[in-house]
Amino acid sequence: MELRTLRYFLAVARDENMTRAAESLHVTQPTLSKAIKSLEEELGQKLFTRKAFSIKLTDEGFLLRNRAEDLVSMADKIEEEFLSLDDITGGDLYLGLAESYQISFLAKEINSFKQLYPDLRYHITSGDTSQVAEKLDKGLLDFVVLAEIPDTSKYESLLFPETDTWGVVMPADLPLAEKAAISVDDLVGLPLFCSDQGWKNDISRWAKDRMDELQLEGSFGLVYNASLFAKEHLGYLLSFDKLVDTSPGSGMVFRPLTPKLETNLYLVWKKYQILSPIAERFLKQIKKSFGQK
Incomplete structure (x- = not known):
């Protein structure tokens, strides 16, 4: 064939x-x-x-x-990598990204990296952990950003500088929006929106033995789409902070969960993987920027 x-x-x-x-x-x-x-x-x-x-x-x-x-x-990726072996001005970088405000750190690094390598071409894939990890395992991506602890038997990783805080995004005119923080008691009986990954991992860890009392109205792969449903009063969105516009005048608010729930973000690549020259240089720069060896 x-x-x-x-x-x-x-x-x-x-x-x-x-x-x-x-x-x-x-x-x-x-x-x-x-x-x-x-x-x-x-x-x-x-x-x-x-x-x-x-x-x-x-x-x-x-x-x-x-x-x-x-x-x-x-x-195509193999061909591009070999073509770029002697190309010190650029090459192709393939990344799979989770949703987080901390992606801004990565964007800044790419911007800085592009000043050194003006012919850099970067390709972004978005998706949940299983989707981007599958592409990483197949060698279709150089790096992925995961919002869960990576399998250390398969992957190397770098920890992002900050953490993501979980909370509820909802219309500002709802009674629950008057509260400074949201507990499990507040959410019982309410229609909730969340990603499958977040619901099964982070929210389950937070709610503990009361998880069965919470009602998942709908699951979303993209927070922006879920926020539109929340804005129409169809449910309450469980999400990281800073992903949805909750500024004054937006009609929406973010209220953190209590007890506080935080998630770490990781830049991940395959263990023992031979990276392309441009990917190797990028990793070296981001390790230095994140203060890790």
Whole structure:
């Protein structure tokens, strides 16, 4: 199975049209059709269902698309790394990020790093721990930022300078907004929004044996989206501070949890991983900036 054939396959899956895919690849339609047919024969599976004016992926085609995307991304990353071995002015940096105001520290470091390496190109992926860790394990990312203690048997890590504080984001006109801090008692019986990761780990650790008394109304991967639901009085958002606009005039407030609940943030990379030259330089700079060796 050749990478070129996988690229052909991904183009057809994307365009759902053999003619358009051939045009985007700058090959003839017969050449593309032959390549897809050979791929199906090689795998012994039908990858597309063909209709009059379009083609759709079969279940087997969806499976191959997921695998092919990872393989092609990895091949591109390897090529870019080797091309940048002698490029002292830049290279490609791949990061997967959790949501936190402390990402601003990372942004400042990248800005400073780019002054030294003006041809730096950085690629950002967002997601929860399982999503970004999977890409890190596959070698598709150089670093990830996690809001939980990393597995030291698999990863190296740096601790961010500060901690994230948990609290409740809600409309300012609600009675609960009058309180200076929010306890478990205050949340019992209320519809709550939270990320799956935060609910299972941090909030569970905070609520302890009273976790069963709390009601998860909905889970969100993006805090901003959850804040829109909270703003419509659909529920109360459990989140880190400084992720949602709660400034005067916003109509929203943040109230910390009591007892106080904090979460550390970690910059993580694979143990024994051979980093690209630009990633190695970036790690050296950020270790110095964070005051760690």
